[in-house]
Amino acid sequence: MTHSGGNMVNRRTLIKLGTAGIAAAVAQAPAHAFGSALLGDSRGLARAIFDERFAEARSFGSVLSTRGMPTSGIRGDVAALWYHDLKARLLEARLPIVGLTDRTALFCLEELARDVGMKVQGRIDHTFDPQGALTHHVTGPSAWINAGQRLGPEQGFGRVMAALLTDPTLHGESFAAQKHTGPFSSANKKQLVSWWMA
C-alpha cells in the first residue's frame, strides 16, 4: 500500500481481536495513555467532538471526558460549535481536534477547518450494514492502518477509538485525508466516522 498527500489508502479489515478485550484494556489504561504524551495532556488537544445521537460516539466522548480531555457534544449540526467556540480557539492556538461523528458533520468541519489552516489527517469510516455487521475503512498513515486492524466487527468501537485517536504513536506522520466523501450518505446504512484534524 502507498500513501502520499491526497492519495487514498483503503483497507477493509474484519480482523477480530475481541472488542471485549480491547474495552477492558481501555478501561484499565492509565490516564497518560489517552494522548497525554502526544497531545501534551488535555491542554494539547483542542477538542474531542462526538455526536450525541449515536451510542458509539457517546461512548467515545464519555471515555475522553472521564480522562479530562476537552469534549463537545453535537447533534449533527456543527455550526454553533464552530462559530461560537472552536474557530476562535483554533485561530488563537492551532491544536489537533478529534471526533467520532457522522460523515456529514465531518464534511462540514473539514470545509470550515480550511479557515484555520487545518486538515483531516486520518479517518476511519465505520459502516453498519442492515444486518448489523460492522466494517471499518481506514484512510491514514501506516500507523493508522495497523491500528485499524484492532477494530473488530462487534460494537464497542467508540471506546476503542477514544484510545486510538489519542494514541501518541498514531500521529507522528503527516498525511492528507481530506475531501474523501461528500456530505450525503444513505439512510439505510448508518455510517459514522472517527477522524483527526491538525
Next chain:
Amino acid sequence: MALPLPPNVSAGDFRTALSEFTTAVGAQWVFTTEEDVLLYRDSYSIFWGEPEERIASAAVAPANVEQVQQIVRIANKYKIPLYSISTGRNLTYGGSSPTLRGSVIVDLKRMNKILAVDDKRHFAVVEPGVSYFDLYNYIKEHKLKVMLDVPDPGWGSPVGNSLDHGVGYTMAPFRDHFGSHCGMEIVTAEGDLLRTGSGAIPDSDAWQDYHYGVGPTVDGLFAQSNFGIVTKMGFWLMPLPETYLNGTVTVPRYQDLQAMIDEVSYLEDSFLIGMPQFGSPAGGGLFSPSPPELVQLMQGGWPTAEQLETYLKAVNKPAWSVTLQFYGPEETVRANWVAAKRRFAKAIPGAAFQDGIFIPLPVAPEAEQNLAQPIKTALGIPSLEIFFLTTRNPMTDSDPWDGHADFFAFVPRKAQAVHDAARVFWETYREFGLPAIHNPFWTPINYYSRSYVVATIVPTWRDPVKNAHSRELFGRLVDRCGEHGWGSYRTSPAFQERVVSKYSFNNNALLKFQEKLKDGIDPNGILSPGRYGIWPANMRRNRA
C-alpha cells in the same frame, strides 16, 4: 496528485512570483504544497480526479487591501492567473476551485472585518472574509435592530454570495443579495483601488445610503465576472421586524395555479409579503418522492390536465399550496394575512387557509435552537442544517451522491411556464435513463421576486464514468431550456461557457461587449480568466 503550473507561465517565473507573493504577505500565507492547495478543491466537482478538474497551482491569503494590490501587480508582471474567493463555500457552483486550472487562488478569508453596522439607517459594510455567521453573531452581540437575509447553508459570505447573484428567503429587496448592496470597493487588474456609487466622493458618509453616485454605474460589472477583486461591500439591511407570521393557502384544482400566482404576485409586488413558499400536497413536494398514485398515473406519460384533476379527486388533496410570510408590527402582519385570505377567497373557489406561526422578534438565543427550518432562514438565522436534511432525503438512499450541480432555470411568473419546465426536466432525465423525480406538481422557487426558478439537481460523484453522464445530462438541460428561452441564473465553472452561450442575441453581442471591457480593464487577463465565459484575448482561441 501533482499540482499544475499556471498556463503559459514558465516554472521559473512561477517560482519567482511565489517568492514575491511571500514577500508581500508572509511565508505563512502562501500555500504551495499539495496538502494545502488541494484544500481548495471543489468538493462537489463534476470533474473530480480527471484531467479537466479545476485544480489551483497555489494559494495566497492577503490580510488587507494593500496586500491584494501587491498580489495583483505581481501577477501582472508574470502573467499569473488569479482566482479570488471569499469563504469559498459556494458548493454546487464551483466552491473554492478556479475556473482556469492552474490559477493561483487569492483567498480573502483574512480580510474579515465587519466595518460598520448601522441599525438606524439599516446597513452593513463588510470585507470579503466575513461570513453570514460572523455578521449574524456581531448583530446579536451588539443587540442591533437589523435582520439579515441569509442563504442556505449560511457558511458563505455576503460579499461572495452577492457577487454570484446568490439569494435568500425574506422580503424582496433583501433576498436579492446583489440587488441589496450599496457601494463597493474594488482592486482593479492593474492594482488600483476604486469605489463605486457615492463612495467615489472621498470620505463620503453617504456611501451606503445613495447607491448610484452619478454617471454610469459600474457595480454590475463585478458580479459573476472577472473585472476586479472586491475588497469591501455595503449592504442594505432589513430593520428588525417586531413580529413574524406565516399562513398557508391551499387551492383544490390543478388549474388553480395561475390564479394563485396572480394573487401571490400582487402581494409580493406590493411588498405585503416576504418570499412565498410554494408546495403541492397532492404532488409530494419539491425533491421528494412522488406519491405512488402519481407514479402509477405517470407510467402512461406526462398526464393531461384532465387526468390530473381526476387524480386530485381520487387522492382528495389540494393541488397547490403557498405559505405566505409577513414581517412587521403585530397589527400589520395580522391585518395583511386577513387581507390575503380575503383576496384568495374571492379569486379562487375552494381556497382554504391554515394559520401558521406567530413569533415576536427578536427570538431569544435559547429559543433559536428549537426553530425548525425553513423558519430559521425566514428569520435571517444562518444554519448548516440543510446538509443534515438532505442526508435524510430518501432520494439519496440507493446510490448516494458525493455532491450536486444545481440547474436552476429562470422562467416567467406563469403557471404554464412552470409546468413546461418541469416537463422538460422529466423528459430529459428519462432520456438519460435516470429516475425522473419531476412531476406535474413541481413548484417554482421565488428567489427573485419578479421571476421564478424551476429547479433540478444533477448528482456529482467521485466516479469519472458517472460524472461524464452527469455532465451530459447537465449540458442537455442547458440546451433544452435554452430552446425555450429559459436561462440559468448561475452555474459552476464547468458549465459557465455553455450557459452563457444561450445568451446569444444578435450574434453574441452581449459576450462580445463584455470581452471588449475585459480587454480594456484586464489586458493581461490575470483576473479569474474564463469566469462566466469571459476569457481574456490571449485565451479565447484555446478555451477548454
